Amino acid sequence: MATARKTTKRKPAKRKPAKTSARRAAISRTRIEPVLSCSGLVKRFGDRTAVDGVGFEIAPGQTYGLLGPNGAGKTTSVSMICGLLEPDAGEVIVAGMQVRPGATKAKASIGLVPQEIALYPDLSGKENLRFFGQLYGLAGKTLAGRIDSVLEVVGLADRASERVDKYSGGMKRRLNIAVGLLHEPKLLILDEPTVGVDPQSRNAILENVEKLTAEGMAVLYTTHYMEEAERLCDRVGIIDEGKIIAEGTRRELTAKIGQRDRIELTGNGRLDHFATQAKRLKGVHDATVGDGTVQFLVRSGREVLPRLLEVADRAKVAVTSVEVIEPDLEAVFLHLTGKGLRD
């Protein structure tokens, strides 16, 4: 029940734009060489297996979300994918090259935005960018141009000469992302990039990610915020205790657990009569009348809603508000693991 209440606060307007859905469809129709392909990744620390057989692919322009609670194995998986950790088993291929700790060529195709703010506080924003840009082989006018460009993207152009220790938390987060974008990587890895960020900066970060994928960059996004995964990701891998326990689009995942949409309708009039009439509609499974509201359990909210409103009109019920609540990934995770994402 608590899960459902959280979901009702979500605004339908923040759903993925239609343009992205079309691109996603195009990707699924034609087989495009994935930017990232990892399979059978295993990492053990002593007796503990942190990652156990993780594998997935990300195509250009696609955002893959690795969703799981803290300690699920997300960061360890990311560390192997970007060549920081040597896997005990499995392999990682990025842009056609195998990634290992010593594989410098493959690493050049990856942009990493670590979970922690990985910046030098005693250097300015620009100096940080220059240092990391140089490590990725950028120099001269190309480097200067890229620095200006990413500063513009993250909205820090006017503060670039200030030392990072003078930045707010949100500004540091944005600069942290800018470093990852500097060398125009084919694969951008964002490891929990919005942890501890104010809502304004968080929204700016999510908008940036959407822009980048629209431009064709492949993004691996790890998070334990279900809302972010739902907003950004074309596909989601749900990870728990080192294993991917379910994978697919949001629809595919919610369909797996057989959940239905809920419609919460508030109005005045003969609500009992309206509920009885509505139950006869195809696709409506249940209706519960509360204090001035009726809650319907339906197969698909979008399909049922127009007909439901017609019935309300005939039953002389004056509808004041309607909310369609789709099943979410939190519910999927709860169903699969028996625990919440923030447990």
Added chain:
Amino acid sequence: MRAILIIAWKDLKQRLRDRSAIVAAFIAPLGIAFIVSAAFGGGFVDSFEATYAVVDQDQSVVSKAFTEQVLGGPQFEEQVTIRPMKDPVAARRLVASGDVGAAFVIPPGFAEAVTNGRAASITVLRNPEAEIASDVAVAIADGYTTQINASRLAVATTLRVQGQPLDPDRLTELANASAADRIPIELVDGEVGVREVSGVNYFGPAMAVFSLFFTTAFVARSLIAERQEGTLPRVLAAPVPRSSVVLGKASSAFVLGLVSFTVMFLIFGLLLDVSWGDPLALVVLTVATVLAVMGLMTVAQTGARTIEGADAVAQVMTVTLALLGGSFFPIFQMPEIMQRLSYLTPNGWALRGYTDIAYDGATLGDLGPHLAAITAFAVVTGGLGIWRSRKIA
């Protein structure tokens, strides 16, 4: 190589913005060297002066020659003051009270024993609290008795070879000639610690090496700081060889160490007109020393998991090596055991090298043992540090 330079430059920039690093690398060594040098005055040899009591119970020509020509001779004019006494007990009391560095007692019959070929000796009453003055007194007495014995042997040998008695005039002439052919008696270098070393010449490099421990530790600890602050994984995720991180940081420590030494050499050279000796030998010795200290600190830092742990190890290592290696006290004035232990430290070898260059005019060719020992420290500790840095992520 490019990555090493990029990392080194970034680290240098960070260090130069940190005031504590500037203090550790430049201001502290200069300041301490100035203070310690001032405490030692112009040097170590100028401070040697001794007052000796002399009890001449023989009052012969031979005994007076010891007091007037040996102790009162021009070679000891500036260092030795004679206090003639009649009573050996009073002389012993003066020695015990520390009023004199030592006392010479020439017993009655000294000259007669010399003339008749019997054993002749001068007693030296030592003051245990004036070790150097006592040692010098013993050396002077030894030198004089050796001289007498040599003269006597020369005369006796001549008589035996001649096979017949000489006339008295010829015998006197022979004895005088033998006595004139003196075995030199002078202050000697080495064990008694009277080598002429100026304070700045010793403590300049001593403090520069001492501060080098802090300078290199400062840079090396940044490896742990980067790991804790999360920048290290980001650097290691970049397309650069893993070893370039450690080598880049080591390079910045190397540059900072060299600049610290150069500033010290220049400032003392220009302001105090200190002569450091052969420049080539100086440069090579300094490079080797910086590398060795860097190696030691890398071992300390790569073995630690936290900055606090690394600092604790580095501090213990620094103080121990500084004490053993002569950073606080001149090596040649330390007890024998400490002098031997100083061979186990790179700074001990380095300070021997710097004093050899400055005072003995040693050149690069003379520094073979010093450079071999210091380089061995650098190779072993640096190699160990780089090997351990493989697991820095």
